[in-house]
Amino acid sequence: MEFSARQIAELIDGVIVGNPDATINNVSKIEEGKPGTISFLSNPKYTKFIYETNASIVLVNKSFEPEKEISATLIKVDDAYVAVAKLMQMYAESMPKKSGIEQPSFISESASLGEFPYVGAFAYIGDNVSIGDNVSIYPNVYIGDNVKIGDNTIIYAGVKIYQGCKIGSNCVLHAGSVVGSDGFGFAPGEDGEYTKIPQLGNVVLEDNVEIGANTTIDRATMGSTIIHKGVKLDNLVQIAHNVEVGDNTVIAAITGIAGSSKVGKNCMFGGHAGIAGHLNVADGVKLGAFTGVSKNVTQKDLFMRGIPAQDARLYGRSFVNFKQLPDLAAQLKELKEEIKKLKGE
């Protein structure tokens, strides 16, 4: 779809400087701006690019005063960053949305679909599955028996949801993610062999949860593994059985949470982080990348680093000394010599 500067200015309450009939059909970064795209200038560091950009329209703050000629049409707004986020949202919503039921797909007779569904080809919807309105199920998705899915949820290609799991409304599950695989539970025998402990629980994703590509969330042994509302998991994250992740916690890629741990609300975990099993982590805790939590964390909003994890400030101090260790060791050696001399040896 194409939009003119005039249309855009109206949408975001902006003032046009230049050609009101300039049109765009895509968004670009100002340093890479191409004709037919809209860009924005918010960070003053990028100001130099506005004089060279080929973007057709650039959103700028009201305070911006050009020092040279600019070929792009400008739209002046209160806050260019907020305006562009709003436009990106509008743009995303304007994109054609898949709808209808493609063939061949497999929909059990006992499954119920809501209004305005999209079911891609080769999607599989099992017995007694219940799906809300405006749900998109992309091709090659597998939805096991007795799964429930809320309204407006998007399930991208190749997602696998095991039987009995519950997915909230307004969720996004990215391609290849797996929800409800068996927890890693085995009882050791005397001969070194393991007996599988059946995993009879399920996974519950509450509303507004986003799950990254190829992320895995295991079902509970009994009860539910619960991802509370607003949680965002990046790609390749592992959530083990009976874990609970609190509201609006955000977890970066390649992070794992071991069995039965409970993570609080509003936490932020960097990539490659890990939490051992059966732990409690307080609300608002932040973990740096490559941080390994091995004990309960009771202090809210604590920022932690290190393997095993400790207060990031303490870790940072120790790490400074770690880098100086060869020097400290040399100093120690020197002191030993000095003392020998003082002792007259």
Added chain:
Amino acid sequence: MEFSARQIAELIDGVIVGNPDATINNVSKIEEGKPGTISFLSNPKYTKFIYETNASIVLVNKSFEPEKEISATLIKVDDAYVAVAKLMQMYAESMPKKSGIEQPSFISESASLGEFPYVGAFAYIGDNVSIGDNVSIYPNVYIGDNVKIGDNTIIYAGVKIYQGCKIGSNCVLHAGSVVGSDGFGFAPGEDGEYTKIPQLGNVVLEDNVEIGANTTIDRATMGSTIIHKGVKLDNLVQIAHNVEVGDNTVIAAITGIAGSSKVGKNCMFGGHAGIAGHLNVADGVKLGAFTGVSKNVTQKDLFMRGIPAQDARLYGRSFVNFKQLPDLAAQLKELKEEIKKLKGE
């Protein structure tokens, strides 16, 4: 399916205290017990919940004597934990099992299926594939040409098995796992470009192996990558080409083993662990989470931690001092001053 207290007591040789006609159709944790479920009390820490639980039936040890009224029907057994594990197994086996061949699926004319198969819709079974009895192949599974699969194996949705691989009996492959992708082998050229080394081997999974969701196992360059019997791999584990993992070794999530390494029997690896290429790791070795093995490990049953890995006790001692480093550095500085004074400087 529903079971009465009377039926359950018979199955596990228990004694009923309460209503023998109480019925359940699911299992729950005692602290979350709902009507219509059976729960158990084994750990005394949870005793308080038995007086409030809404579970209809609770398994307890024979020695348990209630101090207050309990609404649930009790079944007294020798060991409540063992009994519940046995019941979970029975329950899991009682659940309806998919069977038959759903349409559309793709089964090569030259493939052979055993007795009592389940083949889900959109499953692909290539040329000359040979599949044993009682095998479940869920929807959207891909099985390449010349693959062999033993009896009673379960292959969950979206698993991909490349051509020529061999899967044993009684294996479980969880959704999205990949078996037989090319090993990461490239010959560097003088211009910085790489030439692919064809990966002509395969992967062999022996009997009783369980593979987690989205775990990847690469085929050998020549010969076989071998996962020996009883091995359990968690989710998001990476096994590189020509690796061998010994009997009953258990590997937690987000762990990787690099090319050509041989891991012994009965090892246990924590999450986020790693083993460099071309190494041997002895039987029974245990790796803590975030442990990186960079040398051969010849000592059986050694417990290791750290990056690079060392004996966990030594690592622990060093780590205690690491946390004290700022203090040690300060002490060192002080001593230098003292010595200056002693020297009359």
Added chain:
Amino acid sequence: MEFSARQIAELIDGVIVGNPDATINNVSKIEEGKPGTISFLSNPKYTKFIYETNASIVLVNKSFEPEKEISATLIKVDDAYVAVAKLMQMYAESMPKKSGIEQPSFISESASLGEFPYVGAFAYIGDNVSIGDNVSIYPNVYIGDNVKIGDNTIIYAGVKIYQGCKIGSNCVLHAGSVVGSDGFGFAPGEDGEYTKIPQLGNVVLEDNVEIGANTTIDRATMGSTIIHKGVKLDNLVQIAHNVEVGDNTVIAAITGIAGSSKVGKNCMFGGHAGIAGHLNVADGVKLGAFTGVSKNVTQKDLFMRGIPAQDARLYGRSFVNFKQLPDLAAQLKELKEEIKKLKGE
């Protein structure tokens, strides 16, 4: 297919010692050589195996002189390793290649396929997709709308490519990999909730790129996430939005690169490595396994280790002292005692 020693000797310009009519139909390692296979001896460490191998043919260097009888037919060449790599390539090319369009598959009427395609059953090819010549698309692959794919590219089973991404020529995408999932971008609100920032860009894979199994590459917020030509990514690698990876860089498994970072050419990263967001990493940089880069790396060809990463030599020296820390701490304590004595306390 079968080859005789005579045919092979011709192909690689070798001299036969033994039976020119010996035939093989597979390749094996010399220590595991089976009848009907060809093996090679390059590393002198393996010389002992040539006297016991059951391989029918063994490639050896011209300089090799047997000390005992050998049952295998030998083919003497200038460099046995180079010759075997060449033969493996020929062998791989001789293997039957899938072709044609299997049914059922889903190919949009507006999609265009090149010459000699393979499209497996249950593959999905969206609107306006453009695919080059000799492209293999295995079963259960999902290719979103407006994707472009170059010549000779192989897309293994269950790969998911989101709409609008561009894949070069001669690429290999292994099973379960995901290209073009949304970048992990959310704007925090005052109430702790996050608003999704639409991810409007795409992913560009240039020519000769290989992507490992279950690896994930996120689309850019705006513009493109770019994997430049010749890059090789192992399994379970995470590439975040707006990342750029330079020509011929090689990245081992379970490594992640966070948003907007730019990695140079000819880099080599070990497994479990990580690079924080918005960083630049110079050409030729090498990262050991479990290395976490947290600052720009401006020095070309630097070898780094540690979390956070530093020059590997410095890290190594510090780590030696780390292992000695309990001893250093004890020495320090001793010195304090000595000084007390010297001071007459």
